[in-house]
Amino acid sequence: MKIKLITDIDINSVKDLPKLKTxxxxxxLDKPNFSEIARNLGVDRRTVKKYYIGADKKERKKKKSVIDDYYEIIKELLSDESSQMFYYKDHLFRYLQREHGLKCTRNNFNYYILKHEEFANYFKPKGNSNSIKTETELGKQAQFDWKEKIKFRFRNSEEIIINVGSLVLSASRQKVWLIYLSTSLDCVVDFLANAFETIGGVPKELVIDNATTMMLxxxxxxxxGTVNPKFQQFADDYGFKVVPCIKGRPQTKAKVENPMKIIDEIMTYxxxxxxxxxxxxxxEQITNEANTRICQSTGIPPILMYKKEREHLFPLPQEKICSSYKLSSIKVNVNTNALFSYKKKMYSVPSTLIGKKVTIKIxxxxxxxxxxxxLITVHEIMENKKIxxxxxxxxxxLKQTFRKHDGVEEYAIQHLRELEKFNEQLSNIT
Structure with missing residues (x-):
C-alpha cells in the first residue's frame, strides 16, 4: 500500500493552521514555532496557537430571550384548559403587554412563537380576501357594522351574548366600538347617535350592509335597494347619505370589516x-390602543389624522333631535343596598355605585x-320579583359587610337562595 505524504504546505492565513497541525x-514532527508564524502573518502568537489547536469555532452560549420568562404564562394561556381565546398572535402579544408587562418588539415575539412548535400550532393562518384599496377625502365617509353574537363567559361561569357596534371614519380610520345586547334598529340609531357625538360630527355619507333593520x-x-324609512329619516335628520354596499360584496366596507379582528381581542378576557x-x-382600552397604533395604510396613527378629519365633519344636529334617537332613558338613584327602583321593583348594580345616579334604558x-x-349591567324586567x-x-x-370573615362566597350563595325563596312567597301573597 503506497501513501503519498505531503511535506510542503503554504501558511497564508490562520485558517491554514489546522492543515499544518494535521x-x-x-x-x-515537533510543534511549529508559533512566534515565528505570528510574525509572518502579522497576528498575535496566541491567535496562532488558538487556530492551530482548532479552537477557532468557539461554542457560544445561547442568549436567553426576555420572552423566556413568559413561557409558562403563554403555555397556560394557549392550553386547552384555558377559556381565554387568542385568534391572532397580535392579540396574545398585546394581552401580555397590557396584563403582564411584556416588553419586546412584535417581530421578536412573532419569531419566538413560531420557533416554539407547540405555540405556533395554536395559530392557524387566515386567508386574505382580495379587495381594491381605496382612499376617501377627509370627512366624506364613515363605515358601520356589527360584530355580532359574541358568546362571552364571566369568571362565575355566567354567559352572555354581546354585539359590538363599530363605526370607522374612512380617511383617518378612527374607531368607535360600543357593546350592545341587541342589534335592533333602536340600538342601531342609538349607537350611531352616540358614536357621532363621540367623534364630534357627522360624515357626509355612511356605508352600511344590507341588514334588514336598515334595508327593507x-x-x-x-x-x-330600499332603505328602511325609519333609518332614512334618521339619516335625513343627521344630514348624511346612506350608501348600502352591494349584496355579497363585504369588501366594499373593508375599512370597518378589517379591524373586526381587533374586536376579537375581548375574547382574551x-x-x-x-x-x-x-x-x-x-x-375601551382596546379601542384606544387601536386608535393610537400606526395604521399600515396611512402610516399615521388614526387619532392624529382624526384631529384633522374632525374639522371636515358636518356639525351635529340640535340636541332635541339627537336625544330623540337615543334610547329612552331614566335617571335613578342607587340606595345603600346597591339597588335602584323601577316600577316599584328593585334591581342591583355594583356596590361602587352606591349613592350615585345611573341611567336605565328599556x-x-x-x-x-x-x-x-x-353599560354596567342588564336585568330582565321582572313583574313577580320584588328584588x-x-x-x-x-x-x-356581602364582602362590604363582612370584610374580615371567611367563607363569604358560600354564605352569599345561601343568602341569595333564601332571598329568592322570599321573593316567591311574596309574589304568591300579592
Missing part, C-alpha cells in the same frame, strides 16, 4: 372578568343600566 501529527330590500348590481362593566372597560323587556355612558340581585352584585355587597 501534517505535523501525521509525520510525528338589499342593494344588488341591478337594484339600488373570556372567563377572567367579573362583570359587563369590566368588559366595557377592556373594550330595550326589549330588559333594563340596560349605564353609568358615565358605560333582583345578580350573584356578583350580591357577593360584592
Amino acid at each position: 501534517l505535523v501529527e501525521a509525520n510525528n 330590500k338589499a342593494r344588488t348590481e341591478l337594484s339600488d 373570556n372567563g377572567v372578568l367579573d362583570n359587563i362593566e369590566q368588559l366595557h372597560e377592556k373594550l 330595550i326589549e323587556n330588559n333594563l340596560h343600566v349605564y353609568y358615565n355612558k358605560k 333582583t340581585y345578580t350573584e356578583q352584585h350580591h357577593l360584592d355587597m
Whole structure:
C-alpha cells in the first residue's frame, strides 16, 4: 500500500493552521514555532496557537430571550384548559403587554412563537380576501357594522351574548366600538347617535350592509335597494347619505370589516372578568390602543389624522333631535343596598355605585343600566320579583359587610337562595 505524504504546505492565513497541525501529527514532527508564524502573518502568537489547536469555532452560549420568562404564562394561556381565546398572535402579544408587562418588539415575539412548535400550532393562518384599496377625502365617509353574537363567559361561569357596534371614519380610520345586547334598529340609531357625538360630527355619507333593520330590500348590481324609512329619516335628520354596499360584496366596507379582528381581542378576557362593566372597560382600552397604533395604510396613527378629519365633519344636529334617537332613558338613584327602583321593583348594580345616579334604558323587556355612558349591567324586567340581585352584585355587597370573615362566597350563595325563596312567597301573597 503506497501513501503519498505531503511535506510542503503554504501558511497564508490562520485558517491554514489546522492543515499544518494535521501534517505535523501525521509525520510525528515537533510543534511549529508559533512566534515565528505570528510574525509572518502579522497576528498575535496566541491567535496562532488558538487556530492551530482548532479552537477557532468557539461554542457560544445561547442568549436567553426576555420572552423566556413568559413561557409558562403563554403555555397556560394557549392550553386547552384555558377559556381565554387568542385568534391572532397580535392579540396574545398585546394581552401580555397590557396584563403582564411584556416588553419586546412584535417581530421578536412573532419569531419566538413560531420557533416554539407547540405555540405556533395554536395559530392557524387566515386567508386574505382580495379587495381594491381605496382612499376617501377627509370627512366624506364613515363605515358601520356589527360584530355580532359574541358568546362571552364571566369568571362565575355566567354567559352572555354581546354585539359590538363599530363605526370607522374612512380617511383617518378612527374607531368607535360600543357593546350592545341587541342589534335592533333602536340600538342601531342609538349607537350611531352616540358614536357621532363621540367623534364630534357627522360624515357626509355612511356605508352600511344590507341588514334588514336598515334595508327593507338589499342593494344588488341591478337594484339600488330600499332603505328602511325609519333609518332614512334618521339619516335625513343627521344630514348624511346612506350608501348600502352591494349584496355579497363585504369588501366594499373593508375599512370597518378589517379591524373586526381587533374586536376579537375581548375574547382574551373570556372567563377572567367579573362583570359587563369590566368588559366595557377592556373594550375601551382596546379601542384606544387601536386608535393610537400606526395604521399600515396611512402610516399615521388614526387619532392624529382624526384631529384633522374632525374639522371636515358636518356639525351635529340640535340636541332635541339627537336625544330623540337615543334610547329612552331614566335617571335613578342607587340606595345603600346597591339597588335602584323601577316600577316599584328593585334591581342591583355594583356596590361602587352606591349613592350615585345611573341611567336605565328599556330595550326589549330588559333594563340596560349605564353609568358615565358605560353599560354596567342588564336585568330582565321582572313583574313577580320584588328584588333582583345578580350573584356578583350580591357577593360584592356581602364582602362590604363582612370584610374580615371567611367563607363569604358560600354564605352569599345561601343568602341569595333564601332571598329568592322570599321573593316567591311574596309574589304568591300579592
